[in-house]
Amino acid sequence: xxxxxxxxxxxxxxxxxxxxxxxxxxxxxxxxxxxxxxxxxxxxxxxxxxxxxxxxxxxxxxxxxxxxxxxxxxxxxxxxxxxxxxxxxxxxxxxxxxxxxxxxxxxxxxxxxxxxxxxxxxxxxxxxxxxxxxxxxxxxxxxxxxxxxxxxxxxxxxxxxxxxxxxxxxxxxxxxxxxxxxxxxxxxxxxxxxxxxxxxxxxxxxxxxxxxxxxxxxxxxxxxxxxxxxxxxxxxxxxxxxxxxxxxxxxxxxxxxxxxxxxxxxxxxxxxxxxxxxxxxxxxxxxxxxxxxxxxxxxxxxxxxxxxxxxxxxxxxxxxx
Amino acid sequence: xxxxxxxxxxxxxxxxxxxxxxxxxxxxxxxxxxxxxxxxxxxxxxxxxxxxxxxxxxxxxxxxxxxxxxxxxxxxxxxxxxxxxxxxxxxxxxxxxxxxxxxxxxxxxxxxxxxxxxxxxxxxxxxxxxxxxxxxxxxxxxxxxxxxxxxxxxxxxxxxxxxxxxxxxxxxxxxxxxxxxxxxxxxxxxxxxxxxxxxxxxxxxxxxxxxxxxxxxxxxxxxxxxxxxxxxxxxxxxxxxxxxxxxxxxxxxxxxxxxxxxxxxxxxxxxxxxxxxxxxxxxxxxxxxxxxxxxxxxxxxxxxxxxxxxxxxxxxxxxxxxxxxxxxxxxxxxxxxxxxxxxxxxxxxxxxxxxxxxxxxxxxxxxxxxxxxxxxxxxxxxxxxxxxxxxxxxxxxxxxxxxxxxxxxxxxxxxxxxxxxxxx
Numbered sequence: 001x002x003x004x005x006x007x008x009x010x011x012x013x014x015x016x017x018x019x020x021x022x023x024x025x026x027x028x029x030x031x032x033x034x035x036x037x038x039x040x041x042x043x044x045x046x047x048x049x050x051x052x053x054x055x056x057x058x059x060x061x062x063x064x065x066x067x068x069x070x071x072x073x074x075x076x077x078x079x080x081x082x083x084x085x086x087x088x089x090x091x092x093x094x095x096x097x098x099x100x101x102x103x104x105x106x107x108x109x110x111x112x113x114x115x116x117x118x119x120x121x122x123x124x125x126x127x128x129x130x131x132x133x134x135x136x137x138x139x140x141x142x143x144x145x146x147x148x149x150x151x152x153x154x155x156x157x158x159x160x161x162x163x164x165x166x167x168x169x170x171x172x173x174x175x176x177x178x179x180x181x182x183x184x185x186x187x188x189x190x191x192x193x194x195x196x197x198x199x200x201x202x203x204x205x206x207x208x209x210x211x212x213x214x215x216x217x218x219x220x221x222x223x224x225x226x227x228x229x230x231x232x233x234x235x236x237x238x239x240x241x242x243x244x245x246x247x248x249x250x251x252x253x254x255x256x257x258x259x260x261x262x263x264x265x266x267x268x269x270x271x272x273x274x275x276x277x278x279x280x281x282x283x284x285x286x287x288x289x290x291x292x293x294x295x296x297x298x299x300x301x302x303x304x305x306x307x308x309x310x311x312x313x314x315x316x317x318x319x320x321x
Numbered sequence: 322x323x324x325x326x327x328x329x330x331x332x333x334x335x336x337x338x339x340x341x342x343x344x345x346x347x348x349x350x351x352x353x354x355x356x357x358x359x360x361x362x363x364x365x366x367x368x369x370x371x372x373x374x375x376x377x378x379x380x381x382x383x384x385x386x387x388x389x390x391x392x393x394x395x396x397x398x399x400x401x402x403x404x405x406x407x408x409x410x411x412x413x414x415x416x417x418x419x420x421x422x423x424x425x426x427x428x429x430x431x432x433x434x435x436x437x438x439x440x441x442x443x444x445x446x447x448x449x450x451x452x453x454x455x456x457x458x459x460x461x462x463x464x465x466x467x468x469x470x471x472x473x474x475x476x477x478x479x480x481x482x483x484x485x486x487x488x489x490x491x492x493x494x495x496x497x498x499x500x501x502x503x504x505x506x507x508x509x510x511x512x513x514x515x516x517x518x519x520x521x522x523x524x525x526x527x528x529x530x531x532x533x534x535x536x537x538x539x540x541x542x543x544x545x546x547x548x549x550x551x552x553x554x555x556x557x558x559x560x561x562x563x564x565x566x567x568x569x570x571x572x573x574x575x576x577x578x579x580x581x582x583x584x585x586x587x588x589x590x591x592x593x594x595x596x597x598x599x600x601x602x603x604x605x606x607x608x609x610x611x612x613x614x615x616x617x618x619x620x621x622x623x624x625x626x627x628x629x630x631x632x633x634x635x636x637x638x639x640x641x642x643x644x645x646x647x648x649x650x651x652x653x654x655x656x657x658x659x660x661x662x663x664x665x666x667x668x669x670x671x672x673x674x675x676x677x678x679x680x681x682x683x684x685x686x687x688x689x690x691x692x693x694x695x696x697x698x699x700x701x702x703x704x705x706x707x708x709x710x711x712x713x714x715x716x717x718x719x720x721x722x723x724x725x726x727x728x729x730x731x732x733x734x735x736x737x738x739x740x741x742x743x744x745x
Contacts, residue, residue, distance in 0.1 A: 006592060021521070100637055120639035121523040122593030129592070130637075147641070148523030187523060211520035212528070 006128045009137065016128040016141040017314050019150040020191040028195060032160050035306070035313035041078055042308055051320045052081035055112040059085045060102070061144070062118040067281065068144055071304075072115045072153075075311035081112075081319075099123065100130050107131070113140040113319050121147030121184075140318040148182050153314055154279055155188030157307040159196065161299055162234055164306065165275050169196040175228050175270075176219070177204040178238035178260060178287055181211050185279045186238055194218040204228035205260060208249045225260055229269040237262050237278045237288050245286065253286045263289045267297065275299045322364050322739060323347045325357075329369025329700060333376060334673035335689035344374055346696040349739030353692060367734055369700050375672050377409025377440075377697035377735065379679040379688045381577055382553065383628040383650055385442070387430065389418025394630035394717040396430075399650065400439040402716035404743040406651035407699035407732040408626075409440050410680065410687050415447040416474035422447035422458045424466035431467045439742050441697070443469045443683055445499060448487050452476035455483065457490055469683050470497040470551065475600055477505030485542055492548035497682070501553040502535035502560065503527075503601065512641045514556075514604040518587040524640060527602055529557040536563045543572050551682055552576040555621060556601035558611030565620045575682050576620065578612050579627035580656040581647060585609070585722055595636045595643035596722040599627075613664055616674065623678040624660075626653040630718020648718035655728035658703060662729065668703065696739040705731035 007016040007023075014027055041049055057076045059069050069085060076083045088102060097105075103114070116124045124143040131139050145151040159169075166172055174193055180186045180203050193201050194217075203210060203219040214221060222228030229235060245253040262276065276288075276298045284290050293300060324346040331342045331354055338354065345352040345361060352358050383403065386394040403411055413430075415421035421430070427444050434442035446468030450456045453476070460471055471491055478484050478500075491498045511527030513519040519526040536552070540563070543550050552564060555578050564576045581599055586609045590597045597603055615621040629646025636643050653675060661671035680688025687697055706727045711719035735743035 098634065098637065099639070118639065120641045122641070123639040125593045126595075126637070126639055146523075147639075148525075150523070184523060187521070212515045212526065213517040213520040216517040216520060 006125060006132055014317060015137050017152050017318065018124050018128055018141065018143045020152045020155045020188050020195065021150070023195065025195050025197070028156070028159065028192060031156055031310065031313050031317060032163060034317055035160055035309040038309035038312040039306065041312070042305065047078055048080055049078065050080045051316045052076065052079035055081040055319050056110060057081045057083050057113045057115065057315065058106050058111045059083065060088055060114050060116045061086065062088045062116070062123070064089060065117055065145070068117065071307050072144060072311055075308050076315060078308070079312055079315055081315070099126065103127050103130065107136060107139055111139055113142065113315065115142045115144045116146070117144040118146050121149035123147070142314060142318065145184055147184065148187070149184050150188045151184040152188050153307070153311050154185050155192045156314065157303060157310040158189045158236065158277060158279070159192045160306045160310050161277060161303050164302070165299060166233055169193065169198045172198050172233045173200040173202070173231055174198055174234040174236065175202040175204055175232045176236045176238065177225065177228070177262065179209040179240050179244065180205055180214060180238065181209045182241065182244070183238050187217070189236060190217050190219055202228050202232070206250070225266055226269050229266060232270040232274055235262065235267065235270055235274055235276050237276065239279060239281065240283060240287050257286055261285070261287055261289060262292050264291050264295070267292055277303055280304065323362065324736070324739065325363035325366045326369050326374050326698070326700060327366055329372045329374035331374045331690065332669050332672055333690035334669045335677035336691050338690065339669045344690065344698070346736070346739050350696055351690050351692055351694045354690065367700065371702070372700050372733055373668070373703050374698065374700050376676040376688045376690055377699045377737065378407045378653060378675045379683065380408045380411040380626050380628070380650065380653055380675070381623065381679045381682065382579070382625040383408070383411040383413055384416070384630065385413050386630055387417060387433070388426065393632050396433050396437060398715065398717040399628070399630065400434065400437050402650045402714065403440040404735040404737065405715045405732060405745065407654050407701055407735050408650055409697035409699065409735060409737045410443065410683070410685070411440055412443045412445050412469060412683060414445050414474040415472060416452065416476065420447045420452045421445070421468070422450050422452070424459070424462045427463060427466040427468055438740070439737060441687070441737070443467070443685070445470050445472045447471065448473050448498065449478065449483065454478040454480060457487055460491060460496055461494060464494070464496060470499045472499035472553070475501065477503065479505045481538060484538070485546070488542050488546050488548040492546050497549045497551055499551040499553050500539055501601070502532050502539060504531040504534045507531035507534065512598065512602065513590065514587045514602045516587055516605050518590055522590070522593065529559050529604065532557045532560045532601070533563055536560055540567045540572060540574070543574060547573065549573045554579050554601055554627060555612065556582055556604050556608060558608045561611045561615040561620055565615070568620065575622045577623045577625050578616060578621050580624050580649060580653055581627065581722065582609065582612055583616065583624065583660045584656060589722060590640070593640040594722070595638060595640050596647065596720055596724065598640055598643045598645050599647060600645045613660065616660070617664060617666055622682065623674045624653070624657055625679070626650050628716070630716050631720045632718070633720070636720045647721040648714060648716045649721070650716060651714055652709065652721065652723060652728065654699070654701060654732065655730040656723070658730040659728060696736055698736040699732060700734040701730055701732045703730055705729070707731055
């Protein structure tokens with residue numbers, strides 16, 4: 001039975017990062033504060049600090065993702081850790097080895113941290129609970145995206161970006177637009193924003209792409225994008241997977257863009273200084289118009305830069321002395 | 322052998338008996354209650370002072386995993402679990418491998434069960450060949466081999482035309498059809514109730530409408546055909562309301578609920594606890610309340626264990642990939658007692674839901690202690706509590722959401738056909 005939040009130890013210290021849900025605001029703020037000086041590490045001639053020298057970090061990717069894996073790899077290398085990339089999707093589980101067998105084998109190789117991506121919601125929880133139960137909580141788990149559930153480092157980098165440009169969460173209106181139903185990015189960001197006291201978080205999308213009980217996450221629901229964007233400080237666009245553009249969820253990419261694609265004209269509904277974010281990779285002309293993506297309100301590329309710093313912060317807090 | 326079960330609280334819901342008395346058993350049958358038959362001498366006396374003496378439990382859904390899944394459980398292990406739980410009669414669903422769609426398989430299962438000489442086993446035959454939902458099985462042959470009803474178990478019957486024909490054919494020969502109501506399209510890929518928990522955890526969801534749509538279809542067909550249908554494993558408040566209306570209308574339907582669903586809801590999934598991966602999914606607190614109320618007022622006729630032994634490999638997986646099901650034979654009595662205590666249901670009424678009522682649906686002479694009835698008896702201590710843990714369970718399936726819980730009700734003696742099959 002998994003009762004206690006498995007990512008905090010008995011003293012309330014972070015031992016794994018699995019979700020932003022249930023994390024105290026102070027823990028989130030600590031990660032963001034820790035990330036701050038790491039931004040400049042990437043700007044140096046020698047982009048390395050020795051915080052995790054000698055530590056072995058395994059990127060356990062049960063679902064392919066070059067992009068996220070690369071950002072974790074860069075973050076770990078900048079902390080001087082040894083990084084081992086495993087694309088499990090094409091190795092051991094296809095030979096019949098179970099998820100926890102794989103984990104046990106890698107722990108036997110003295111792994112210090114697993115960065116886990118899995119197509120099933122809750123897979124990193126299963127690994128963390130297994131390690132906790134077997135007295136190996138010193139091996140840390142970072143969720144790099146599980147099913148539709150959570151993508152906490154993406155949520156944290158989004159929070160870092162918002163804080164960088166907007167300072168105080170307690171004054172903001174944030175709109176999240178698109179496929180919230182299938183989005184672990186949206187769930188993590190919503191939990192982070194509500195924990196940090198954001199007074200209004202909005203979810204904008206058609207009913208087919210919003211979870212049934214989305215309001216219970218603490219958001220206000222809009223189906224009309226212009227209405228939903230009115231007065232917003234931050235607009236977060238979600239990626240629409242290509243397999244969902246046509247079928248029973250949506251009729252066509254064209255109709256989706258008409259209703260929920262972010263254009264200069266729709267963005268005009270938001271505050272004049274509103275920023276535009278996207279977790280990437282973008283579908284230009286489907287969820288976002290190029291004029292907005294490349295415009296002066298877009299902070300999509302700074303998000304990527306901050307993403308490295310935030311992942312360095314998470315890894316150093318978990319595994320650093 | 323003549324037995325005397327002395328001084329217990331004899332509860333026989335069907336015959337409205339609830340008093341401290343001595344039960345006399347001879348030639349495998351109940352010989353008398355209260356006063357000894359003339360010239361009585363017992364070969365053995367069982368002291369039941371302070372204990373409850375009731376009919377052996379009748380469980381309408383217990384998976385024995387044979388044939389095909391012997392690595393998860395065997396007839397030996399699960400029959401032992403049954404009698405340790407006071408269950409003396411059980412019906413097993415046809416979702417074995419191969420499914421119970423041929424008389425030979427049914428005969429073999431019945432034969433194997435008979436050799437073990439423990440609980441009575443009543444197989445439920447497959448409604449369609451291979452449970453594939455296309456062709457009818459030889460229901461006549463299967464009934465002759467010992468099938469008491471016909472069911473699709475957890476395999477969807479997506480073609481309503483086939484469902485109609487299957488019901489018509491079953492009705493022709495008076496067979497009862499057991500169906501778990503679930504619209505296959507709405508349930509596709511779902512692993513949790515479509516509510517706050519699934520929205521939060523990002524679990525693919527099954528809406529309540531999957532159950533109500535299927536119920537509406539079933540009831541419309543029952544209305545047209547007149548076939549007797551037993552609705553299995555109801556899970557939603559809306560479903561309870563539909564069953565209530567169908568019964569009020571006079572449709573020949575009965576209904577059950579799995580014992581897990583009386584106590585748990587989707588919130589118990591917590592952080593993806595695979596023990597709570599069940600079929601149907603655990604639903605909301607309002608659904609649980611409606612199921613409990615429906616069981617109390619008779620809308621739901623009975624409780625079953627929905628016993629499904631699952632090994633650790635099947636549960637040590639992410640929630641959505643974990644094998645659904647939980648062990649239940651040894652928890653049916655304790656969890657029914659727990660429900661009764663919490664909702665102030667008289668003990669006799671609670672026991673009716675695991676004895677006389679399921680026996681009536683099987684159409685067999687069991688589940689009561691009338692003179693001449695088969696001596697299938699459960700003697701238990703209603704006040705003894707025990708902790709659910711793997712070592713305390715006889716079933717080969719050790720996985721249940723109730724691990725770690727203290728439950729009331731410890732079986733002391735189980736008797737089948739006048740033989741003691743369990744003493745604890």
